[in-house]
Amino acid sequence: MLKAYKTEIKPTKEQIQKINQSIGICRWLYNQYLAKNQELYKQFKEGLIDKKQAFISANDFDKYINNEVKVQDEYSWINKCSSKARNKSICNAETAYKRFFNGKSGFPRFKKKNKQEVKLYFPKNNKTDFRIERHRINIPTLKWVRFKEKGYIPTDKKVVNGTVSQKGNRYFISIIIEEDVYSELNPTKNEGIGIDVGVKNLAVCSNGMTFKNINKTHQVKKLEKKLKREQRKLSRKYESLKLRNKKEKGGTATRQNIQKQIAKVQKLHQKLTNIRTDYINKVINSIVKQNPSYITIEDLAISNMMKNRHLSKAISQQKLYEFRVKLTYKCMIHNIELRVVDRWYPSSKMCSSCGNINKNLKLKDRIYKCECGVVLDRDINASYNLKNAKIYKVA
Incomplete structure (x- = not known):
């Protein structure tokens, strides 16, 4: 099966310039594709063209860029980026636009x-592409780039493709490798687990965890308090720049200070993301280590829940979406x-003992009380109901 490895890299100044230029x-190209389709869609709405003409495919747009735009001297800088990376960004834009169009x-x-976040996609075309050593990797067009974490990515596996990304002032490489994954758990399974995820607690399990x-x-x-302070500083710098006259001395220095402040804000965002992602990984690992015969979760409508301001x-x-995706992957590996x-x-309104449904239960009611005498925390009660659910779909 295919497995992804992501780690931080240490590119040189020349490589950083090449990555930043290619990402730009x-x-x-991503924005130009959307703008082109947006223009065609407006013409379709006005009745000037039919629906078939209101959409330009990624392949046709790529031909338009190569034959009509790139040949102009003012757009010659497009050639400074890999053709595969350019084509992939247009395909990503097409995928996003198709969802809207449909x-x-x-x-x-x-x-x-x-x-x-914009990523650089590199397929493996030659044998020398993505050759991996303990401390470095050979990336197409970038050549050898050093790892920050040595020995993490296996050197004896077949690489399918790779993606370079940037977050703040840090650079990462994600490698897709063909690898046989085996479960380390005992084949004999324990009883199933119901998991109720929410805001008060990330996950409440029916086995007491x-x-x-x-x-x-x-x-x-x-960290969030520090992030607010740094964001306020950044906002003040923008306001200060607006008040200054462009001809004044020190304008360039002000813009440099803004870029430094942006890097500080991005670094804090990344640190918070890393803490939350690491916690989710540890939680899922703890649940899977219980070796249950099955795990039951609820199909939450996250987009609808986000409408509550x-x-x-x-x-x-x-x-929560990342939690479900990673849990699905772990369950697949460990069967x-x-x-x-x-x-x-x-799950929250039904009594786990007698099956009675309390339609008047509100979100602020944290204790579930039933007429049969059951008094439980509402999240624990929901986890019991999920464990015992008879109607479900297998992910």
Whole structure:
């Protein structure tokens, strides 16, 4: 099966310049593709063209760039980026636009510098591409680049492709490798587990395990407080720049200070993301180590939950979608059946003992009380119901 390895790299100054330049070109092509389709869609809405003409494919747009745009002297800088990386960015834009065109999502956002993540895709075309040694890797067009973490990526496996990305002032390489993955767990399984995920606690399991919300810890709160201060500093610098006259001396220095402050903010964002991701990995590892015969979770509508302005920030910080994706992957490796219950299943409102449904239960009611005499924490009660659910889909 295919397995991904992601690690930080230490490119030289010349390589950093090449990466930044290529990322800028890919971002420009992504935005140009969306702008072109947006223009065609407006013409379709006005009745000037039919629906078939209101969409330009990635292949046709790539031909348009190569034959009509790139040949002009003012756009010769497009050739400074790998053709495969350029083509992949256009294909990514096509995938996003198709979802909008077919009514599955809203119009894709245009990517802005220092805000949206743009990645450089490199396929393996030659034998020398993505040759891996303990301390370095040979990336197409970038040549040898050193690792920060030595010996993490295996050197004796077949590499399919790789992607270079940038976050703040740090650079990462993600490698897709063909590898045989074996489960280290005992083939004899234990009883199943129901998991209720939420905002108060990340996960409450039916076997008694409770994993708290990492965002309520002192470490995360301290970093968030520091992030607010640095964001206020950045906002003040922007306001100061607006008030200055462009002809004044020191304007360049002010812009350099803004870039430094942006790097500080991005570094804090990345640190918070790393803490939350690491916590999710440890929680999933702890659950899978129980070696259950099955795991049952609820199919939550995260996008609908985010519409609640009082809870949207807390929900996004919990990274519930990432939790489900990684849990699905771990269950597949260890041959554990992952059951997904419908989002309308009354796991919180139903009594785990007698099956009675309390329709008047509100979100603020943290204790579930039933007429049969059962008094339980609502999350534990929900985990029991998920464990015993009879109607489900297997992920």
